[in-house]
Amino acid sequence: MDFSESSEHLALRAAVSAIGAAHGHDYFARCAAEGRFTDELWSAIFDNGFGGVNLPEEYGGGGGGILEMAIVIEELAAHGCPLLFLIVAGMCGPIIDEFGTPEQRERWLPSLAAGRAKMAFAVTESGAGSNAPNISTSAARDGDQWVIKGAKQYITGMDVADAVLVVTRTGTDRRGRGVLTLFVVDTDTPGLHCQPIPMEIKAPDRQFTVFFDDVVVPADRLIGGVADQGLRQIFSGLNPERVNVAAQAVGLGRYFLGKAVAYAGERAVWGVPIGTHQGVAHPLAEAKIQLELARLMTYKAAWLFDRGIDGVGEAAAVAKFAAADAALFAFDQTVQVHGGNAFASEYGIGDLWGLTRLMRSAPVSREMVLNYVAQHTLGLPRSY
Structure with missing residues (x-):
């Protein structure tokens, strides 16, 4: 066992810590009070290559993993800047990298790694809670397209996201549980509507209910397979x-x-x-x-x-x-x-x-x- 951090990890920790200290909790609290996203801090993180630290180098990322992303998130929080949306961003890119096609990876990963694009993640529903296979938001094939219907709740950052990775139900397995399938949906797609949820939590990252009213997406927005993949x-x-x-x-x-x-x-x-x-x-x-x-x-x-x-x-x-x-x-x-x-x-x-x-x-x-x-x-x- 080796519990010492590598020189690379120590350098990453120090660099992110410096960014966190330069902004600090006063900045975080001010953004929360003004109801605006932490754009300046987000840019500082990504401009220095830390926001996409867990994405492949070939797409502009840092080539690291969750360990490196955890270091980034910990050091920012240690300076009073706990960015919820950065945790979301740390989920979407790796899912696309692992399960997406080469074309999908090329389409989304460079912009996510650079911070030019932001992607939300939508799985939570009021009627399902921790039981993800019980979700009711559905996706049905219609020729070369898919039609998504349903609603998600407590989705972080829909006001700043360019797209959202949506978990849908595309069928039922032999045990009666939902067959889950993921789609990337642009937030300006017709039929997608967001409603902010008033929260007592004081944070710049806002929460939303997201409605999918017959949202049509092309087949190339499906990430991975359909059966037993989601x-x-x-x-x-x-x-x-x-x-x-x-x-x-x-x-x-x-x-x-x-x-x-x-x-x-x-x-x-x-x-x-x-x-x-x-x-x-x-x-x-x-x-x-x-x-x-x-x-x-x-x-x-x-x-x-x-x-x-x-x-x-x-x-x-x-x-x-x-x-x-x-x-x-x-x-x-x-x-x-x-x-x-x-x-x-x-x-x-x-x-x-x-x-x-x-x-x-x-x-x-x-x-x-x-x-x-x-x-x-x-x-x-x-x-x-």
Whole structure:
């Protein structure tokens, strides 16, 4: 085993960290308050070649994998810039690279790697939740075209996306589950309509309900095959999503802990810094321990995925589980250390509660992770 980072990874981490620091949480919060996308930060990431770090070099990417993308996402979050849409972007390109035709890869990957084009990912439906094969959005062949009908919910970034990778149902298998098929749909296609969802989460990345009213797409927009392909494609994207959400949670935890440690080292009430007292110091030390453990699992999951090794599904889910809990614990301790100041905007803490709490529920809930481990690892009877 080798737990040291390579010189290339250290350089990547330092470079992205510098970009994150140059913008910082004040910039992120300002974009959220103004209801606008983080265009300047997005451009800085992609202009320096970091946004497409997990895409092949032949298409303008960095030639890396999920591990490299996790580093990028963690370092940005560690400076208070948790970009949800970057996680989405980290899913779509690799799916097209793995399952698309040479023509499809040539069509979309260069622009995605350069950041010139943005692609959303649409799988979630109100009636399906975590049960992806139960989705109802359908796609039916009509000659050389496909017609998509249905609706998706909580789709990130439709206001800035040029296209969306849509998961549809194209039939039913022998077990009664949906046969899933993916299509790339331009966001200006007739029949595609978006409605923003008012959210309590303060973030520049907005959420949408997306309606597909007889949306017609040509056959060359289908990614991969039809039968028995969609579910494999989805999890080739969902496992990296869980790893990257874990990386973002670890980064946010680092951000909170950094705030708490600095404050505890400076704030003096009884003649000494409050960090002198074990009642303050011990919870922060525990937060550090939780974050380090979660970080190890996050990078183990990324390592497994990039090498195609069995066990990545569980590792990715466990990483997300552990990191989300660790980030929320770090947030709570940071609030406690700051007292009333945690709720003042100038301290850059309270506005991140919604996004931090969300990671315990999405993209996979704690309960579904526990179900998975109980069934697949412990061998207990299936509960659902």
